[in-house]
Amino acid sequence: MRHMSDLGSRLRAAREAAGMSLAAMAAKTHWSKAQLGHLETGARAVKREHVITYSRALNVSAESLYGQPQDPLRVAHEWLVADGPARVHRSAGRRVGQSFATELEQRVNDLRRLDDTVGGGDLIPLVRRELAETSAVVKCADYSEAVGRRLLVAVGELSQLVGWVASDAGYFLEARHVYLDGVSAARDAGDRTLAGQLLSTLSYQMANVGNPADAALLAKSAVKGAHDAPPIAKALLLERVAWASARSRDAESALRAMDAVDDAYESRSAGIGEPEWVYWLNRDEIDVMAGRCFIEIGQPDRAAPLLSHAIDAYDSEHAREVALYRTWLAESLARAGELDAARDVIEKARSTSAGINSARLTRRVEDIEQLVG
Template structure:
């Protein structure tokens, strides 16, 4: 706490701002900020965010530390539940922002560190929904937030190898999304569950579930539709359906090309870009027995990926190594596998460990 307090104070001082001015900019009282900067009160995540926005500099940028801070502080949902006041737009907006921050932390924080923070946030969100008082339009936002938290909790639990827990949370999220009348979000939850089943269950069941998600995603935006179709392609590839895989990959491209700056995509598809689509195409091509065409797609995509996203880099390199191994380029496969191990050591993941074992058996 002292290190973070010192960092906040140093950033404010470097910007030439008084504590009174920081109070005006962040809307927190001067005495409260003084206690935080002197290490007498914990620096809550929302306070750190307020400082970062006011000063336009990153503070407390250690992502693991940020995840741990979530565990020692009450969320706005928990505070609201205790107060008993009627929930309004302001709280809904705060909770939406917190989900976004947790989602982006998943890019750089391992599941063992992040999952407890997400579980805590999800539990407090569910308590607010059950015990709070709110108008219908605010309720829709709260249920949407809860559904998004459930999707994130399931994804991170699955990454930690806790598959039964992930499935339970995904399905609870579907219920929340349905309460919010948010069909694309419900489809995202079913689709993410299909991805898990593709990897650890029956791929044919996964393909059926993925196709059902696409069909039920009424009103889905182009990038959301592309994401849902990716899950169809992957499940089809795992099930050995070559024709279905290629058809789904073509549909992914078609959907993604329909995106437009004028279309408001949900924030939870922020990560889906051309490189990600090429990675999925490469993975599917390997699964259906065409590793030669997969290699250039994977090489280009991995080269453009942020190195701080260690888990994803390790995973995508593992498929590149597999493409080399399956085309007979064993030396390149071994060299790439060495890079996989380096990145995997930075951000442990059950998915990465499974991939390592598979590719090591090939070389």
């Protein structure tokens, strides 16, 4: 997260560049001159709502105030027009070796992190193309058995990414097909943990837009099938059990799975290798899922503190996640009877979500706005 004094100085520089005094800025916002001065000097923490207010008052982009070095959509476009390793290989020859597999694995890792900042609607063309070209290499190229396993794992991981991005963009049937194709690749590679990840991610989609009881059964099957998964990966698979159970209103199973998530995560160790795709799972993310589960099983009072703490831990580059988590915070407040607070939070979520091409996020904001009235 950026240093608060640096961000405050950028707010001050933008205000001065616009020729606006502190008094004039105070008149355009609901903050006093003293409060604004504290923000600009770093005496008070600068939050996203402060940046959004400055951007509107000064008619500048929030990104320019944050000083973000790159526009995620521009990065996605650059990836889209560039030739990936699979495309380069297809024009160069039929034989591939360990160096190609390494390059492909890095490509998958980079694409996975791009999903952190780019909405599914913008990212889907890129990841679709990458999966198609990598699958073509697996079908047509010559390689050793060891390289073949690595290529199949890459296809499985790309399938998980394409399915996740497609689901975020609202293409649920496509996501389902891609997830299942990925399971086949993971199984052929002998990677039971990855196969479990693909099935459990499909269960997550089913819990949200399908039959939650079926989703819970699938999530439990994924955990059983990936019985040798390392601790953090196991915690992620168990989270999907907790969520599907909560969505099916099985409070006992949800609470039991949440306890199992905590146990698995606490057993992690620097000496135990984890798949790269669990890089994002930390204590804050686990608390977010716990909060969501508490809402679903009718315990919203337990959700709000967990969600609030996690939201505060995120920076501006994760705007989609912040906006999504605010929708659940708003829902927890609304279901606890705190409607005014819920309305304030969902307004912040809508503001944060501006410009993010995510059908999932748009739907959540609209649903909670209807809930709070």
